[in-house]
Amino acid sequence: MILIRIDPYSRSPIYEQVIHRISELIMVGDLKNGDKLPSVRTLARDLGVNPNTVQKAYAELERRRIIYTVSGKGNFVGERDVVSRQVSDRLLESLREAAVAARNNAIPYQTVATLVERVYDETDGEGKDE
Known part of the structure; x- marks a missing residue:
């Protein structure tokens, strides 16, 4: 059984919450390639x-x-690499949108770059050079 919780107060539609949670479970390794997902009716119930x-x-x-x-x-769960690409694409698009909003609101580039660097440093530089 997979653990999916729905936030009824979220602005995100329920089906998107399900998509996000299943993707997240794959990314962290709780769901692996070939694992069977609950039937539609079982998960809905x-x-x-x-x-x-x-x-x-x-x-x-x-x-x-x-x-x-x-x-x-x-x-069944597909390949983790596909999920990883999907998540990366979505996150990079969100980052791009945030950068555009920062630029449009006259936030200096160096302020944004410093913030990004600080976030990466908080994780001990993990992924910084990738």
Whole structure:
């Protein structure tokens, strides 16, 4: 059983929360390539949501190649590398949007660069040179 919690007060739609949480579980290694996901009905029941919501999340996850479906058998976790690329792309796009907002609000480049460097230093430089 996978642990997915839905925040009913979030601005993010429930299906997006499901997508995010499954992706996160794959990234941290709690879900591995080939692991079987709960059926749409089971997950919908566990979350207390409409099965169409879970089906929409699974369909989007499959479209992104994060999961795959085997007819008559269910949904399974795909390759971690695909998820990693998807997450990286999404995070870099968010960072780009933040940089544009900073520029548009006259926040100096050096202030933004210093903040990014400080964040990376807080993690002991992990990933700084990548």
